[in-house]
Amino acid sequence: MENQLRTYQLENISCPKCAFKLEKEAQNFSGIQSFDLNIATGQLKLKAENEKICHDLTEHFERLGHPSREIQLTDKDNQERKEHKRELKKLAVAGFSAGNIMLFSSAVYTGAEGSFAQLFNWGSFLFLLPSLLYSGQTFFNGFWASLKRREASIDTPIVVALGLGTLLSLYNLLAGSEGIYFDSIANLIFLLLIGRFFLKKFQAKALLESKVQIIPDHYSYKVKTEAGWIQKKASELGPEDEIQVLQDQIIPGDGRMGTASVYVNQSLLTGESTPYLVGPGSPIYAGTQLLSPQLTYKVSSLKDQTRIGQILNDSIQLKLDRSNFVSFIDRLGQNFTIGVLLLSLAGFSYFMLIGDQLAAFDRTLALLVVACPCALAFGFPLVLSLGLQRARNLELLVRSADIFEKISEVKNIFFDKTGTLTQGQLKVIEQSNPLEEAQKQILLHLESHSQHPVAQALIRHLKTDSQDIRFFSRQEFPVHEELGKGVFGEYAGIQYSVRRADSNAIEDNNNVVDFYANEDLICRFSLEDELRDQSKKSVEYLKKIKLESYILSGDHEKSVAFTGENLGIDKYYSELSPEEKLQIIKRHSGKEMMIGDGINDSVALAASHVSVAMAGPIEKLLQTADIVLLNNQIKHIPQVFALSHHIIKTLTWLSLFSISYNVVCAVLALMGYITPLVAALLMPMSSILVIMFSFYRMKEGQWKLSM
Amino acid sequence: MEIIYVMLALSVILAGSFIYAFFWAADHNQFSDLYSPKWRILNDEEDEILIDDGEENGR
Numbered sequence: 001m002e003n004q005l006r007t008y009q010l011e012n013i014s015c016p017k018c019a020f021k022l023e024k025e026a027q028n029f030s031g032i033q034s035f036d037l038n039i040a041t042g043q044l045k046l047k048a049e050n051e052k053i054c055h056d057l058t059e060h061f062e063r064l065g066h067p068s069r070e071i072q073l074t075d076k077d078n079q080e081r082k083e084h085k086r087e088l089k090k091l092a093v094a095g096f097s098a099g100n101i102m103l104f105s106s107a108v109y110t111g112a113e114g115s116f117a118q119l120f121n122w123g124s125f126l127f128l129l130p131s132l133l134y135s136g137q138t139f140f141n142g143f144w145a146s147l148k149r150r151e152a153s154i155d156t157p158i159v160v161a162l163g164l165g166t167l168l169s170l171y172n173l174l175a176g177s178e179g180i181y182f183d184s185i186a187n188l189i190f191l192l193l194i195g196r197f198f199l200k201k202f203q204a205k206a207l208l209e210s211k212v213q214i215i216p217d218h219y220s221y222k223v224k225t226e227a228g229w230i231q232k233k234a235s236e237l238g239p240e241d242e243i244q245v246l247q248d249q250i251i252p253g254d255g256r257m258g259t260a261s262v263y264v265n266q267s268l269l270t271g272e273s274t275p276y277l278v279g280p281g282s283p284i285y286a287g288t289q290l291l292s293p294q295l296t297y298k299v300s301s302l303k304d305q306t307r308i309g310q311i312l313n314d315s316i317q318l319k320l321d322r323s324n325f326v327s328f329i330d331r332l333g334q335n336f337t338i339g340v341l342l343l344s345l346a347g348f349s350y351f352m353l354i355g356d357q358l359a360a361f362d363r364t365l366a367l368l369v370v371a372c373p374c375a376l377a378f379g380f381p382l383v384l385s386l387g388l389q390r391a392r393n394l395e396l397l398v399r400s401a402d403i404f405e406k407i408s409e410v411k412n413i414f415f416d417k418t419g420t421l422t423q424g425q426l427k428v429i430e431q432s433n434p435l436e437e438a439q440k441q442i443l444l445h446l447e448s449h450s451q452h453p454v455a456q457a458l459i460r461h462l463k464t465d466s467q468d469i470r471f472f473s474r475q476e477f478p479v480h481e482e483l484g485k486g487v488f489g490e491y492a493g494i495q496y497s498v499r500r501a502d503s504n505a506i507e508d509n510n511n512v513v514d515f516y517a518n519e520d521l522i523c524r525f526s527l528e529d530e531l532r533d534q535s536k537k538s539v540e541y542l543k544k545i546k547l548e549s550y551i552l553s554g555d556h557e558k559s560v561a562f563t564g565e566n567l568g569i570d571k572y573y574s575e576l577s578p579e580e581k582l583q584i585i586k587r588h589s590g591k592e593m594m595i596g597d598g599i600n601d602s603v604a605l606a607a608s609h610v611s612v613a614m615a616g617p618i619e620k621l622l623q624t625a626d627i628v629l630l631n632n633q634i635k636h637i638p639q640v641f642a643l644s645h646h647i648i649k650t651l652t653w654l655s656l657f658s659i660s661y662n663v664v665c666a667v668l669a670l671m672g673y674i675t676p677l678v679a680a681l682l683m684p685m686s687s688i689l690v691i692m693f694s695f696y697r698m699k700e701g702q703w704k705l706s707m
Numbered sequence: 708m709e710i711i712y713v714m715l716a717l718s719v720i721l722a723g724s725f726i727y728a729f730f731w732a733a734d735h736n737q738f739s740d741l742y743s744p745k746w747r748i749l750n751d752e753e754d755e756i757l758i759d760d761g762e763e764n765g766r
Contacts, residue, residue: 016746040742085733092729111756116711123715 005047006054007035010061010067011302012238013042022061029057043067053591067239067307067581088202090135097131105183111490111654121173124182128166136162139425152337154377158192160341161185168361179361188369199378199691206385215286215303221431223480224296237302245295253286253299262292269308274687287618308618329655333376336659340371340666347670358516359623361369362676367668370679370687371662379654379690386698387509387647393700394636394643397628406610406626407644408589413542413637414584414604417553417563419635421539422529425512426453428461429562430526439522445472445500445514446487449479451458454513455487457527480654486513494518498666511559528562534635539567540584541638541705545645552581552596552604578603593636595629603653612637639705653697654690661686 003249019039021338026035031049038044039228050055058068092131093562102125104120112120137164144157165185172179174305219234222244229244234252247253252266263275266288272559275291278284284297303309344364384401391398415421435443444462448454472491479489486499494517501512501524511527539549551572553560560574573584581604594601594608602624605611614632621628628638665682669673696702732738 016743016749019743036740038740039746040740049745081739085738088733088738089730092726092733096726100718100722115708119711119715128720486754 005045007071008044008046008058009071010042010044010066010068012035014036014040015039018066022064022066025060025064026057029053032057043071048520059642065238065240085195087138087197090138091190091197094131094135094186094193096192097127097135098186100127101183101186108111111676118173118176120613121180124186125170125173127187128182131186132162132166132511133184135189135193138196139189149310150339152334154333154336154337154372154374157344157368157372158188160344160518161372162190165365165367168365172361177358179358181365181676184365184369184676187677188680188683191680192374192687195374195378195632195684195687195691201380202695203381203385204585206382206389219252220253222248237299239299239301241299242296243299245290245297247290247293249286249290251286251288251290251295251654253302255284255297255299255301255533257282257284257297260295262290265289305657329376329380329651330661332655333373336662337375340662343371343666343670344368359672363670363672365676366674366679367666369672369676370669370685371666372441372683373658373662374683374687376655376658378659378687379694380651382691382694383647383650383654383698387643390698390700390703391627391640393628394639395628395633396525396636396640397622398626403610404644404647405422407593407641408648410547410593410610411590411640412548412550412592414550414581414588414594414608415569416550416594416598416601417551417555418529419552419562419597420595421535421563421567422457422531426527427530428457428525429528431461432524435523439515441472442477442491442496443498443523445477445491446479446489446496448488449489450481451615452481454511454527457515458525461525499525506611516612528559528575531563531566532632532634534633536567538635539569543568544640545641547639547641550584552576552584552594552601554578582607595634621639642703642705647699650694650697654694658686658690 010022013022016039017038023035023037023659026032030049031044031053034045035051038046044088046054046057048057049366058070061068063398074471100389101124105123106505138154139158139180142153142161142663146153146156162185165181169180169185171183172577215234216294220231220235222229223232223236223237224242224244237252239253243252243255259279259280261277261279261282262284264278264284266276266285270287276288284295286302286306287308331643335627342370344367347367348360348364351363353355368524384404387404388401401663418424425501427614440462444459447458449455477489479487481487489498490496497516498513499516501514513525513527513650514521515523515525541551547568549569551560551574553563553572553574554576555574560572564570564572573580576584578601580600585592585604585607590609592608593610593612594605595612595614596605597614604626605613610625611625613621614629616633618628627640665674665679669679
């Protein structure tokens with residue numbers, strides 16, 4: 001195992017300077033045989049005389065603030081590296097062949113005759129061989145694989161064109177007749193390989209960038225440095241940093257509490273949205289939301305190293321799954337390819353029959369080359385992988401690309417109410433009569449002794465319109481809370497209480513509380529779960545694009561009606577059990593989207609055409625839902641509709657362009673207007689056009705709504 | 708015009724040597740990291756830096 005090359009992932013390699021510093025440090029260690037640090041990725045390839053040196057060095061780096069972990073390169077990684085090298089070499093050989101053949105054939109085109117022409121043509125043939133036999137393997141392999149599947153792939157017409165072109169050109173060369181197209185073949189191979197090489201790169205990049213991030217890089221936090229507290233972006237945080245997190249911010253990294261204790265919302269990890277108390281010395285996890293005013297703690301791990309990061313890495317494998325539309329286009333492309341092959345055969349036979357050997361050869365070759373539906377083969381996967389990347393930017397976890405088509409088919413949207421459309425936090429919406437200042441003080445004092453959500457809501461409500469708060473001492477105004485009943489206290493001989501309204505007094509007493517003084521009702525408050533800021537806008541937009549919104553809720557009719565009224569949704573179902581939700585989804589079966597939390601709604605989510613989950617333990621959400629909405633950003637729902645419709649439209653245009661272009665070119669080639677050399681140039685050019693078009697269409701400005 | 712045969716032979720040799728050079732470079736990881744080296748030349752410090760001898764994993 002000695003002298004093995006080890007790969008480490010170093011953290012915090014944010015600038016070339018750090019990398020140089022580490023390189024310098026490494027020189028102080030003897031026995032290091034190679035040290036190769038990639039600044040862009042932070043990957044270190046290290047080779048040393050023995051294992052201990054590697055260990056010492058990485059430990060030293062950790063002390064310098066660059067912890068690392070060893071990466072076991074999988075066979076797949078190694079294979080990919082080797083594949084990449086092979087592709088580069090194939091490209092070099094193809095370019096070398098094409099360039100030299102162009103030199104020879106330009107001599108022939110400009111008038112070399114007789115034995116010289118013969119010589120140059122043989123030279124061309126000689127130079128074509130490495131390109132065909134080495135670089136051309138890409139196409140032969142693809143062709144062979146598709147033959148085994150008994151399908152026609154885009155490699156099929158290419159291989160037929162390469163084989164036919166080479167053999168007939170060679171025949172013409174031996175016979176001394178016209179029609180030698182070694183130059184076209186060499187160029188075709190070279191340009192096709194270039195196209196594929198870059199397409200592969202783009203795709204790999206798009207898929208890499210669509211990896212999940214719980215903490216977007218642009219979130220910023222205060223970090224303690226020697227120069228005091230400074231604001232840093234989440235991407236710049238390092239382990240061992242002391243960080244200040246403010247209320248409602250997402251905690252950026254795993255760590256341990258100091259001496260304080262705070263309330264956090266751990267719903268991302270546990271699905272439980274009730275505030276969770278993290279005591280002194282307890283671990284605090286990335287991805288949870290701080291509910292207390294502020295928190296200062298020392299980060300121990302970030303990003304992939306955190307608990308949530310590991311969960312995500314384990315459970316998410318992005319896929320470019322084939323949706324109905326894509327597989328339809330796939331089949332279309334196949335049939336088209338078979339059609340092209342048959343047409344070439346027919347054309348070839350026809351021209352041979354009428355005795356025009358040269359035309360038979362020329363036109364068939366041009367047809368085969370120009371009519372290959374490569375634009376489809378390139379454009380579709382590219383648009384879909386870019387789509388996945390864009391969805392990531394919307395803080396959506398999408399697991400497979402076929403979701404875009406499903407979303408574009410959606411007609412009805414079912415929203416869960418609590419926690420989805422609303423924040424899951426109570427707010428006072430109605431007060432029976434105004435309170436005097438003194439009464440307010442008393443009420444505030446009473447409620448400040450309770451942690452009940454209703455009490456919290458009342459305090460928030462009262463504080464907004466009362467300037468100075470007088471504090472009573474415990475002695476002059478003792479208060480006690482009776483769980484499930486209310487808060488009771490005595491001040492200046494009067495018994496005050498705040499309690500749930502009598503069930504006989506009103507029909508729906510769930511969110512109504514009364515404030516009493518000696519059993520005289522002073523004031524009655526109605527509370528309601530507050531809507532999310534973006535809910536109204538999102539629903540309005542969805543209406544605009546002709547989608548029907550529904551509310552499905554387990555809450556009382558009155559509160560659901562209230563929410564519906566506020567949002568402009570007149571179709572709602574209330575007091576539903578999870579099973580009833582499922583029934584309603586099934587009744588509307590077809591094209592519906594269900595948006596809900598991952599726990600109560602998981603049954604309904606699983607049954608719907610497209611399911612969007614937004615609160616719950618993320619591991620579970622990923623199992624039940626097609627899409628997981630991070631950070632409760634409901635405003636991204638309209639965006640994802642815009643994105644999906646845009647993607648489907650782009651794919652439709654791509655296929656229309658590709659097919660009409662191929663048909664027109666096929667006809668022109670058969671009529672003899674396109675020579676094989678022109679065809680060899682046109683075909684890769686159309687592919688490049690398609691790639692550029694895809695990138696242009698997927699730019700944010702092209703589809704993103706301004707909301 | 709016999710010189711053309713010599714030139715043909717030379718061109719083949721020349722092209723072949725370029726291909727060989729490219730293959731060598733690809734095999735020795737010269738294209739595996741296209742990002743770091745451009746920064747490396749900006750490093751003003753005089754010290755000699757360990758250079759990757761470019762051997763692939765496990766070989």
